Amino acid sequence: MSSPLADEPVEPADEGTEPLTDDEYAEYLDALGPAWEVVDDHHLEATYEFDDFADALAFTNEIGELAEEEWHHPDIHLSWGEVGVEMWSHDIGGLHESDFVMAARMDRIYDGDD
Ligand SMILES: C[C@H](O)[C@H](O)[C@H]1CNC2=NC(N)=NC(=O)C2=N1
Numbered sequence: 263m264s265s266p267l268a269d270e271p272v273e274p275a276d277e278g279t280e281p282l283t284d285d286e287y288a289e290y291l292d293a294l295g296p297a298w299e300v301v302d303d304h305h306l307e308a309t310y311e312f313d314d315f316a317d318a319l320a321f322t323n324e325i326g327e328l329a330e331e332e333w334h335h336p337d338i339h340l341s342w343g344e345v346g347v348e349m350w351s352h353d354i355g356g357l358h359e360s361d362f363v364m365a366a367r368m369d370r371i372y373d374g375d376d
Pocket of ligand 1: 333334335336349350351352353354
């Protein structure tokens with residue numbers, strides 16, 4: 263079941279915006295699925311599991327299309343049966359609401375609800 267966050271627009275941070283603090287991002291993290299964690303108060307991380315490389319590659323391509331549509335891009339590590347994702351706002355050097363929306367959108371694709 264994906265998060266209502268996935269229905270929010272992806273509105274990347276304006277230049278000069280401060281990254282979210284742990285208190286500020288807590289509500290967004292709570293709204294995401296259990297796959298996601300915040301690392302070093304800097305980025306979101308998740309690992310999605312698949313039956314084989316072909317399925318992992320297909321998912322990689324789907325989230326790549328999402329990233330291009332929204333012009334907000336994850337770092338993706340593609341392996342046999344696994345896709346590792348890191349999500350943060352490079353322009354501000356940390357986390358923004360748009361990163362949590364993207365994470366929820368990726369969950370929705372993984373869950374097949376998209
Ligand atoms: C130059 C280009 O607009 C920027 O690099 C955009 C593209 N995609 C992006 N993706 C992410 N995750 N963070 C950014 O700051 C970002 N900025």
